[in-house]
Amino acid sequence: MGKRKHRKAESxxxxxxxxxxxxxxxxxxxxxEQEVALDPGTGESVDATEALAPEEPEQxxxxxxxxxxxxANDRYLRLAAEFxxxxxxxxxxxxxxxxxxxxxxxxxxxxxxxxxxxxxxxEESDATVHDVVTGVHMVERKLQQELEVLGTxxxxxxxxxxDPNFHEAIGAIPASExxxxxxxxxxxxxxxxxxxxxxxxxxxxxYVAPDTHGADEASQEA
Numbered sequence: 001m002g003k004r005k006h007r008k009a010e011s012x013x014x015x016x017x018x019x020x021x022x023x024x025x026x027x028x029x030x031x032x033e034q035e036v037a038l039d040p041g042t043g044e045s046v047d048a049t050e051a052l053a054p055e056e057p058e059q060x061x062x063x064x065x066x067x068x069x070x071x072a073n074d075r076y077l078r079l080a081a082e083f084x085x086x087x088x089x090x091x092x093x094x095x096x097x098x099x100x101x102x103x104x105x106x107x108x109x110x111x112x113x114x115x116x117x118x119x120x121x122x123e124e125s126d127a128t129v130h131d132v133v134t135g136v137h138m139v140e141r142k143l144q145q146e147l148e149v150l151g152t153x154x155x156x157x158x159x160x161x162x163d164p165n166f167h168e169a170i171g172a173i174p175a176s177e178x179x180x181x182x183x184x185x186x187x188x189x190x191x192x193x194x195x196x197x198x199x200x201x202x203x204x205x206x207y208v209a210p211d212t213h214g215a216d217e218a219s220q221e222a
Contacts (some may be wrong), residue, residue: 026062101172105150112142146194156202159185166191168201175207 119135155166162169162182173185184204191202 011130047051108149109143112139112146115139115142126202150194152194152199154202155193155198155200156184156187156204158184162204162206166193166198166201168203169206170203171205172208173205178212179207181207181209 114137116139119132119139122131122135160183162184167184168191170188171203175181175183179185185207186205187202188205189203192199
């Protein structure tokens with residue numbers, strides 16, 4: 001029997017090559033070429049088409065934050081304008097209140113000023129000392145009444161205890177048997193306060209204890 005030569009079956013991938021033709025790589029029919037890119041954050045390979053396309057949720061978040069920023073800026077501008085208007089309105093109201101208060105004080109003093117003008121207008125040849133003194137006392141009473149209506153009080157009177165918070169001592173007088181040291185002997189200038197605010201301290205003379213040491217020396221010399 002003759003010997004039969006067996007040929008190795010050629011696979012479809014090893015098709016006979018032409019003369020000098022370079023071998024080609026077999027490609028699966030259902031395989032598609034994909035572009036590959038590197039993720040800058042992780043360094044892993046990702047689909048290039050996915051890397052180039054922005055993610056929709058991030059864009060929506062950016063737009064939402066921009067809208068919130070614009071709304072906050074608008075609210076700030078409105079509040080700033082309202083506060084500026086409020087500050088100007090309060091300043092005008094305070095100025096008007098001061099003007100009204102000053103006007104009320106002046107109106108209350110006008111009658112006393114009229115009486116003072118009548119006293120000053122007396123003829124020297126016809127006026128007596130009694131007329132002048134009477135007119136001055138009348139003006140003083142009216143002024144004092146108007147000041148009391150406005151809430152003003154006098155500070156200090158003879159016989160009261162000296163209080164450095166309201167009184168200013170400008171001199172001392174030795175106390176007699178009827179006077180207590182530390183009390184007011186005389187009021188040189190009246191003091192006034194408006195409510196709890198001291199407008200002007202009273203200038204007073206104060207009783208002090210007699211100098212007993214000096215009295216003893218005088219008796220010894222006698």
